[in-house]
Amino acid sequence: LxxxxxxxxxxxxxxxxxxxxxxxxxxxxxxxxxxxxxxxxxxxxxxxxxxxxxxxxxxxxxxxxxxxxxxxxxxxxxxxxxxxxxxxxxxxxxxxxxxxxxLFKFSPAKSYHLENVDVPSPSMSKTIPASIILPDNYGDGRRYPVIYVLHGYGGSHTSYLELAPRIRNLADAYQVILVFPDGDVSWYLNSVNDPDKKWMYETFISSELITYVDSHYKTINTRSGRAILGQSMGGQGAFYNAFKHPDLYVAAGSMSGVMSLSVLPGGYNLEDRMGGPNSGATAINWQNNSVINLAKLLTPENAPALYFDCGKQDDLLPLNNWLDETLKERRIPHTYFTREGIHSWYYWNDALPLQFAFLMSYVEAAK
Structure with missing residues (x-):
């Protein structure tokens, strides 16, 4: 129609x-x-x-x-x-x-294809839901780059599809596969206090999920064909995984990311993930799992291409400014951008085209 x-x-x-x-x-x-x-x-x-x-x-x-x-x-x-x-x-x-x-006739129209899958996680002995967008030309014999897109706290694997629907057009425009995993309230890291191994989300994102996607879809299954992106908790997760696994991602993007956990008073299930409060003996866990401190893992030679932005009225602006200064001190190439906006989907919808333009300038094109 x-x-x-x-x-x-x-x-x-x-x-x-x-x-x-x-x-x-x-x-x-x-x-x-x-x-x-x-x-x-x-x-x-x-x-x-x-x-x-x-x-x-x-x-x-x-x-x-x-x-x-x-x-x-x-x-x-x-x-x-x-x-x-x-x-x-x-x-x-x-x-x-x-x-x-x-009276209406039907004519096939090229457009993205959406799949909802349950991805096995051997490390957590469960499956994790994910939504996957395939671009309109998928199936033409080529292999495609992949961007992993991480939702924020309180969201799910459908958040971007529901609240940022323009992202579907970006999949077609750039001919890229988009993968939206459900991160629950994991902060996309391996929980410090997790005897039952139910919160191994760094392992899931940067190992199990990539393996699943590369084995089930026609991907460019090398670093040059892979990027990661997210907002808020997902922005933290994107940089967290990219900083710890620079060999896996050629580029990473963050919108309004939580760049340091160690300055947060608590809440947001962080005590559960960090094994205790942000004080006393467990405070070190908050520091060690903060993006701002993981920047030490990067060198000018091994760092992915980095792009992050934050609204000028966002409470997380100081943390993003701090990361900008830290990366400058370490001479890590990056692009940092601030503009008017608060911590909201209005801001992230406007930011997405800029994020994609940057990431896809480094990611290998479909071939």
Whole structure:
């Protein structure tokens, strides 16, 4: 379905069958939201990704035109175009697909492909959910670079898909595979106090996940084809893993990253990960697992290309400024950028295109 002659994946739709029934959900490829009638009037609205009754449609085939009518199950209205405005809407009618306005043909459209997988973690004896976006040309015989994208505290593997949907267009624009692992509240490190080995997320991110992705997808499975990116806790996780494993990532990006754990008073499950409070005998754990202190592992020769940014009104700005000064002192090449903004998805949505432009200038292109 298209609402413009020139289209991108905002105008592309997935027609998803509901179980084994004769009914379907119509889901926008950009927002992942299903469409259904508005509460009043004859318009359409996007609702939830999980289709409810009002978002379920029956497809009626018209053999004369080789096209389909969409009949809404809840009110029997037909999906139709309103006048000559090329706006998809609904219209109350008893017409049984006799006019062109209620007939739709399907044409395959190139766009990203989303997969949700459960990745085995032998170190933790469990599986970790992840979402993976494959670019529109995936399947053309080439191998593709990969960017691992880490969510923030309180998020999940679907956070970017739901709150930063433009990232899907970036996968197509740069022809790159995007991997969104679920980091829970792990801080993307191996927990200091973890006798049951349930929080080995550095091992998962920088070993098990990479192995899984490289063995299941057509990747450029070398350092030159791999980057890592994140925001907030995920920004910390991206730099934490890149600093500890510079041989794995050619580039790393952070947006509003928590660059030092040792200055935090606590909370955010950090006491659990660090084996105790940020005081006394366990304070050293907070220091040793802070990005600011891991900079000592980098040299001008082994460091990945680094790009990080932070909003000028973000409480984490001093920590990012501190990392900037630390890297300068160690002569580690990096790019640091500040601009107006707070710790929010509004800021990160604006930052993503700049992050991708930087990372992909170092990552090897699909080949």
């Amino acid at each position: 298209q609402d413009r002659r020139e289209y991108n994946n905002q105008q592309e739709w997935t027609i998803r069958r509901i179980g084994n029934s004769l009914f379907y959900a119509v889901i926008n490829n950009y927002s992942s939201m299903a469409i259904g009638p508005a509460a009043t009037g004859n318009g359409l609205v996007q609702k939830t990704a999980q289709a409810i009754n009002s978002q379920i449609w029956k497809l009626v085939y018209n053999k004369d035109s080789d096209a389909y009518t969409f009949v809404n199950r809840s009110n029997n209205k037909l999906l139709t175009l309103e006048g000559n405005n090329d706006i998809i809407g609904t219209n109350i009618t008893l017409d049984t697909a006799k006019t062109a306005a209620v």
